[in-house]
Amino acid sequence: MDKQELIDCHERIKPFIHNTPVLISRLIDEMAGAHLFFKCENFQRMGAFKMRGAANAIMQLTDEQKRNGVVTHSSGNFAQALSLSAQSLGVKAYIVMPSSAPQVKKEAVKGYGGILIECESTLAAREHESERIVNKHGATFIHPSNNDHVILGQGTACKELLELHPDIDYVIAPVGGGGLVAGSALSVLYFGNHCKTIGGEPFEVDDAYRSLQSGKIETNTTTNTIADGLKTQLGDRNFPIIQKHVEEIIRVTEEEIVLSMRLIWERLKIVCEPSSAVALATVFKRREKLSNKKVGIIISGGNVDLGRLPF
Known part of the structure; x- marks a missing residue:
């Protein structure tokens, strides 16, 4: 880079x-x-700060990728960042969150237009659910930091x-x-x-x-x-x-x-x-x-x- x-x-x-x-x-x-x-x-x-990376990642997608939406797993700020960035750019965002995440964060994701999918609070469950959405909807997975x-x-x-x-x-x-x-x-x-x-x-x-x-x-x-x-x-x-x-x-x-x-x-x-x-x-x-x-x-x-x- x-x-x-x-x-x-x-x-x-x-x-x-x-x-x-x-x-x-x-x-x-x-x-x-x-x-x-x-x-x-x-x-x-x-x-x-996560609004910055989320916006850039979505803007770098092809038109076809944007049509199919994006997905991430996050219990915190990146969930909200991807939701708001996607909403600002007219793209669907699927957000996988552990069911144990604070209700206020779940509501924030929904408030920003994110499609909330809850799962068990293990990394394996998050990754499995994200992969399912990628396969079902053709969404592009965006990692919160990597x-x-x-x-x-x-x-x-x-x-x-x-x-x-x-x-x-x-x-x-x-x-x-x-x-x-x-x-x-x-x-x-x-x-x-x-x-x-x-x-x-x-x-x-x-x-x-x-x-x-x-x-x-x-x-x-x-x-x-x-x-x-x-x-x-x-x-x-x-x-x-x-x-x-x-x-x-x-x-x-x-x-x-x-x-x-x-x-x-x-x-x-x-x-x-x-x-x-x-x-x-x-x-x-x-x-x-x-x-x-x-x-x-x-x-x-x-x-x-x-x-x-x-x-």
Whole structure:
């Protein structure tokens, strides 16, 4: 994926996304000992960065593929992103979700025009149901994070950040399926000025950290984290990008995630989900390394169940 592909992708999706604001906080800067720039994808359409990749992936389909629709399996933000992107582009979207997914997320998918198909809450069940829809309707499967067009789309958030602040030293993104951190790393490579990419990950789901250590894609046996958007694992499309262009992945505790989430709510006055707070927790974890540096933080989304806040 080269620089021109990223530029073309950004131009392509601009009519369907928001160029989200970048916020700063003098108080958080003082606490972190660094100059932080928060790229607020919680203000993106459907409330998360995933709108970018979903829109790009659908726009790259042939006319025949668009007529047959798209399918994905997701219990979270990508389900909503693909639904809204498809609706905006006049394409059918079949969304496979585990029956255990929060009702509010199911309603959001339906509200965005997605055709909801429920299944058991196992990966095998999700994949089986997706395959059935592909075979029955001829729909094209779009993976939430392990897809080149999705990765490029997700990278446009970092591209916008660097266009506004080209002298940033580090960009930090949370790591779940790997699409955001891989896309961000490509933008840092092509548009940064001696800038580096760091990933943040909970200790409870540290598969990406272990994957960089072992050189192969690792999995998690448990997913006991509040950062529900980061429970998925890397794929063969984004892992090589992460290996080559992400400097390191830093792990944070559940307590550190909650404290950082609360700080963002209290000081930036914005709603962010726990997965987003992982990036700020990473800054505090590496305070010495990032001292007096200019650090871009991707606030990945703001789709949080207000009835289940951890504070």
